[in-house]
Amino acid sequence: MGLPRFVLGVLGFLSLTGCAGPTLYYWGQYEDSLLVRYRDVSAEGRQRAFAMLERTIAEAEQDGRKVPPGVCADLGYLLYQQNRIPDAISYFRREANAYPESRYLMDSIISRLEPRVRPPQ
Amino acid sequence: MRARLTTLIAAAVVAAGCAAVPKPDYTRFFQNHPRSILVVPPMNNTTAVEAPDVFATTITAPVAERGYYIFPVYLVTDLLRDLGLTNEGLIHQLPANRFRELFGADAVLFVTIKDWTTKYVLLASSVSVTASYKLVDTKTGQVLWEGERKAVVQSRGSNIIEVLVSALMTTTVDYRPLAREANKKMMDNPGTGLPAGPYHAEFQKDYDRYSREREGALK
Numbered sequence: 001m002g003l004p005r006f007v008l009g010v011l012g013f014l015s016l017t018g019c020a021g022p023t024l025y026y027w028g029q030y031e032d033s034l035l036v037r038y039r040d041v042s043a044e045g046r047q048r049a050f051a052m053l054e055r056t057i058a059e060a061e062q063d064g065r066k067v068p069p070g071v072c073a074d075l076g077y078l079l080y081q082q083n084r085i086p087d088a089i090s091y092f093r094r095e096a097n098a099y100p101e102s103r104y105l106m107d108s109i110i111s112r113l114e115p116r117v118r119p120p121q
Numbered sequence: 122m123r124a125r126l127t128t129l130i131a132a133a134v135v136a137a138g139c140a141a142v143p144k145p146d147y148t149r150f151f152q153n154h155p156r157s158i159l160v161v162p163p164m165n166n167t168t169a170v171e172a173p174d175v176f177a178t179t180i181t182a183p184v185a186e187r188g189y190y191i192f193p194v195y196l197v198t199d200l201l202r203d204l205g206l207t208n209e210g211l212i213h214q215l216p217a218n219r220f221r222e223l224f225g226a227d228a229v230l231f232v233t234i235k236d237w238t239t240k241y242v243l244l245a246s247s248v249s250v251t252a253s254y255k256l257v258d259t260k261t262g263q264v265l266w267e268g269e270r271k272a273v274v275q276s277r278g279s280n281i282i283e284v285l286v287s288a289l290m291t292t293t294v295d296y297r298p299l300a301r302e303a304n305k306k307m308m309d310n311p312g313t314g315l316p317a318g319p320y321h322a323e324f325q326k327d328y329d330r331y332s333r334e335r336e337g338a339l340k
Contacts, residue, residue, distance in 0.1 A: 014261035024186055024320060031178045031297070069185050070193030075198045082183075097253055100189035101157035111123025 026065035028056030033074070050078045069099050075104065085117050125286025144312055147331040150265040153258045155227035156319045157190040159220050162198050162254070163232040164209045172237040173209070176252065176300050180232065187314070192224055200215040201223075221259035230266060231255045236271065239294050249273040250299035254307050256315075268313065272302035 033052035035083045037045050060067045076091030089110050096106035160180050163173040177194050184191045204223070206212050212233050220229045236251035253269040308315045311330045317323035 023182075023183075023306070024188070027182055030181065034178040034181075035175065035297075037195060038178070068181070069190045070181060070196075073194055074193040077193070099190045101225070101227075102192065105192065 001038050012019060024066060025068035026056070026060035026063060028052070029069060030056055030071055030074075046078055046081055050075070050082075053078065067098065069102070070095070072098065073102060076109075080113070085113050089113055089117070145266060145268065147266070147316065147328075149263050150256075150316065150331075151287070153261060153263070153265060153329060154316075154318075154325075155189065155256075155258070156228050157192065157225070158184055158229070159197060159224050159226035159254070159259075160184065160194055160230045161201070161212050161220075162209050163234050164213055165234050166233055167237040169234075169237040172234045172296070175206045175296055176232065176234055176237075176250075178302055179297055180230075180314040183301070183308040184315070185229070185320075187308050187316075187322055188318030189315070190320070192226060194243070197224070199299075217257045217259045217262045228256050228261055231257065231279065233242045235269070237296060242298055245273045245275060247273055248294055248296070248299060250296055250303050252300070252303050252307075266315065268307055270303040270306045272299040272306070274299065280284075 010034040013071040029052035033049040033056070036052070039045065040048070056071060057075065064108050072091045076088045076095065079085075079088035079091060087108045092106045092110050092113075096110075099117060148296045160177070162174050165173045177198075181191050181194055201207070201212060202224070206215075209328040213233075217229055220226045231254070234251070235253060235255045236249050238245060239248045249271060250273075251269065253267070255267040257263070258265050309328075316331050318324075319325050
């Protein structure tokens with residue numbers, strides 16, 4: 001953490017808090033979870049993003065704040081990438097229930113995943 | 122000392138935010154008021170390879186905080202890639218109704234990054250980000266709202282030069298505060314920004330703030 005990063009960090013803090021009222025959502029580490037995946041496309045990057053998103057959702061729930069649009073879907077996608085299909089589906093459902101605007105996309109993703117979790121006949 | 126430098130830089134950013142912007146026409150916007158916005162991967166008109174990805178991390182919050190459902194940007198990028206759409210130029214050329222068919226989005230936001238620069242010169246140094254934004258209705262293909270915003274951090278004086286030069290040696294510049302500032306100026310600005318969306322308490326109550334007639338009447 002060099003001094004310039006410190007300066008830009010403080011600046012970022014000021015620009016976020018200086019004129020902003022209360023926010024609609026709790027953002028936690030959502031932006032960092034995106035950056036870490038863009039910068040590190042390996043499984044390790046995804047693992048770090050996963051931990052950040054889980055924590056963001058847990059902290060939002062603890063504080064009684066709203067989880068932002070896209071966060072549950074994004075966590076669902078990371079679960080899908082870990083091949084945890086039933087867990088992925090439950091987060092895609094959660095996104096669709098919280099934000100009906102996402103239902104069209106979530107339903108189309110879920111309908112493609114569901115055949116994978118049915119027991120073989 | 123640190124506090125003073127920071128104050129100076131913050132003041133420079135605040136001052137840059139005051140430039141007058143012509144008032145857009147919101148007639149079409151209110152005729153097709155979207156509930157959901159899909160942000161596709163930004164076009165990059167700069168030589169900074171990382172710019173689109175870093176920018177993309179900053180776009181969700183300002184759109185969501187205006188009250189819109191915004192589709193998860195990372196998932197969207199991967200879904201487009203699965204469809205063979207890896208080229209931003211191609212994505213930005215697609216007919217808007219494709220984004221309705223693929224994602225169920227009411228509107229699609231196209232961002233082009235026009236500047237993403239750090240300049241180290243003898244007496245002044247600066248970091249700047251400029252982006253243009255175009256929101257297109259996926260039913261009609263009409264442009265609902267568009268604009269361009271710039272955010273700059275400028276510094277003068279030898280102390281800051283030392284600071285910025287040492288930055289060059291030790292670490293990379295974090296552009297995210299600048300990208301956030303440009304986004305905030307574009308979205309969160311009564312009269313020129315994004316009118317409140319369905320998750321905002323002001324939804325459909327703030328139309329007069331975005332109407333040209335109203336502004337004319339007040340003069």
